[in-house]
Amino acid sequence: MLCITPKSAIILTFVPANTQNDSYKMQIFNELVKEELKEWKPFDIIWLVLASVIITTITLLTTDTETFGQSHPTLSMGVVKACVVCSIVAAIIGVINVVLGGKGKLSNYFFGVISALLMIYINLTVKNYGIMLVSIYNLVMQFVGFRVWSKNMDASTHEVKKIHMKKGKRWLYVSILAASTVVLGFIMRQVDDAYPFVDAFITSAQVLAMILMVKMFAEQWWLWIVINIASIYLFLTSREVTLALALMYIVYLVNSIIMCVRWEKEACANDKLLK
Numbered sequence: 001m002l003c004i005t006p007k008s009a010i011i012l013t014f015v016p017a018n019t020q021n022d023s024y025k026m027q028i029f030n031e032l033v034k035e036e037l038k039e040w041k042p043f044d045i046i047w048l049v050l051a052s053v054i055i056t057t058i059t060l061l062t063t064d065t066e067t068f069g070q071s072h073p074t075l076s077m078g079v080v081k082a083c084v085v086c087s088i089v090a091a092i093i094g095v096i097n098v099v100l101g102g103k104g105k106l107s108n109y110f111f112g113v114i115s116a117l118l119m120i121y122i123n124l125t126v127k128n129y130g131i132m133l134v135s136i137y138n139l140v141m142q143f144v145g146f147r148v149w150s151k152n153m154d155a156s157t158h159e160v161k162k163i164h165m166k167k168g169k170r171w172l173y174v175s176i177l178a179a180s181t182v183v184l185g186f187i188m189r190q191v192d193d194a195y196p197f198v199d200a201f202i203t204s205a206q207v208l209a210m211i212l213m214v215k216m217f218a219e220q221w222w223l224w225i226v227i228n229i230a231s232i233y234l235f236l237t238s239r240e241v242t243l244a245l246a247l248m249y250i251v252y253l254v255n256s257i258i259m260c261v262r263w264e265k266e267a268c269a270n271d272k273l274l275k
Contacts, residue, residue, distance in 0.1 A: 044103060047258075051095045051251045056088060058247060083125055090118035091248035098252055101213065102221075102259030104159030109146040116142060128234075129193060134203045138210060145214045152216060162267040165217045173208060180204040195234055202230050218267035221260035228253035 094115045100108035116139035123132035149160045165173075181201045188196035205227045212220035231249040 040103070044099070047255075048096065048099045051099075051255075052092045055091045055095065055247045055251065079125065083122055086118050086122050090115055090122060093118070094248050095251050095255075098255050098259075102255055102262070104154075104157075104162065106146065106149050106153065106160070109142045109149070112142040112145075113139060127192075127194075128199065129188070129191060131199065131202060134206045137207055141210045141214060145210075148214050149216070160216055161270060162218050162263045163216055163270050164267045165212070165215070165219055170219065173212075177201075177204055177208055180207075195237075198230055198234050202227055202234065205230075218260075218263035221256050221263055224256040225253065225260060228256055 093111050097108050097111040097115050100111060116135050119135040120132055120139070123129070123135060152161050153159065154161050181197065181204050183200075184204055185197035185200035188200050193199050205223055209220050209223045209227060212223065228249050232246055232253065235246040235249060
């Protein structure tokens with residue numbers, strides 16, 4: 001059995017191909033896949049596949065590029081089609097990202113990078129500037145999260161260790177979220193944002209939630225639940241790209257509820273061990 005660490009896998013990836021043995025590289029890849037697939041339950045796999053299939057199928061059946069193009073007359077048909085395709089891909093990759101993140105798998109950050117890049121393009125195109133900015137932030141945090149999580153993986157479960165924050169910090173984070181939502185909301189209103197305060201809340205909350213995620217706090221999932229509800233409202237009522245993104249956040253909402261229960265249970269157990 002090879003001893004493969006996240007750092008060694010990344011280094012190996014960037015070593016010139018002519019210095020590596022193909023069979024060795026395949027063995028490395030197989031070991032990484034095995035590590036990531038450990039502790040998966042049938043429900044997790046079924047949920048991941050089902051969510052992706054539902055989003056893809058419904059989106060393909062309901063997306064009307066002509067209608068979308070009419071609602072965005074400044075965009076060429078080529079850009080419209082690109083947005084539609086990107087939204088479908090972003091939705092599927094986004095689902096994979098959050099399911100892996102909920103499982104505490106380090107590989108979630110790989111899909112997180114792709115998802116963030118697609119969301120930057122989509123929201124820049126349709127002028128959802130707040131979500132675009134937070135997508136840039138999310139892109140940076142994928143690399144930060146990978147570094148922190150790789151140092152805090154449970155050797156027995158091959159998942160990140162879940163914990164709770166100190167109670168006093170919860171109110172501090174709530175206060176910061178409320179203040180930033182109000183300030184950013186007024187700024188968004190000045191740049192012709194469609195829903196300035198909803199967008200401001202989602203932006204501020206996602207910034208905070210990513211910090212909690214990197215720190216492995218179970219409280220992140222309570223915040224993700226609220227974020228997903230607000231995002232569903234935003235994409236169903238404002239200048240949404242396609243139904244795919246609204247469906248993505250519905251799947252996110254279901255996933256965040258499931259993962260909230262799971263992380264709370266594991267964090268409570270870890271809190272007792274830390275005491």
